[in-house]
Amino acid sequence: MSAMVTASEYPAAVPLGLGLLVGTLAALGLVGYGFSTLSGTRRPPGTSGVARGAAALSAAACAGLYVWGAAHLFLDETGTSQACQSAASSSEFSSVNRYSVSYLPPSLSCHLADGRSYDAAVPSYVAPAMTGFAVIAVTLTIIATVESRHSNRHHARKEKKL
Template identity: 45%
Template sequence: MNSDQPNTVSILLIILFGLAVAATLAVYGGATLARRGIGRSDLGVRLRGGAAFSGAMAALMYAWGALHLVRDETMTDQACKQAVPSSQTAHITGADVSYLPLHLNCHITGGGSYPAAVPDYVNPSLLGFALIAIVLGVFATLESELSARNNFKKEESS
């Protein structure tokens, strides 16, 4: 099998970076919510904390998926043979790595390819957590702006 093997050092750096981002966002989210307590915090604080936790989960999912790409040539060959239908295993021509969406592409003659190695739940979970983080971040920004306007109007009228 002709294979474009992923650079293991690059993937390990991606994993470490993902873990560092996840830890940073989780600490930020926890610290944001712990300042006054979840129950006493205003909506903007809760939205920011939720966005940080969701971003941390997205980073963890990416690191988890990247961990499945750390493979030698034999492991890549086995992953491709498991992903490709048994009638097509003799026609595997090579493999390469896709980083977005995260998977190992196993190519067969005739131009087809099959995703392998990364669990099926990783990419949808990653997308879901990232979208939730973005939406909560946007809502937190809007709520903060609205709160600042209301405070300004209160000060102006008094």
């Protein structure tokens, strides 16, 4: 007789599928925008164009990492129980009492009876790398915005003098 599998034992396929689709489209779009901005075809004068293109590429890397992590959850056909068992020692796995799935950042946590937890299925570098690329993208966006405003004010002052 096969073991009964409940729906809560597996990550929801619909949110993960949507995350994969949106993340892939965002990553591809941002890569296209970033490289076209850096190549000069759409780059405004000054450093704001370089910062804008680099911000788009950093955001694309963040989206790509999200897709990578979500794909690990989505393609884990063994289910959460097997993923938790694979990621822990036999003594830890025997005290797992529940699982939790996070979609942002993608992660699968196996919770132990003593209150501790450990991650399974998604590589441990995904969340820190996503955070790093997101911080870089936001920083470069702020730099591009400030530089663009400063450049616009400088051009407006030049035109008034003429």
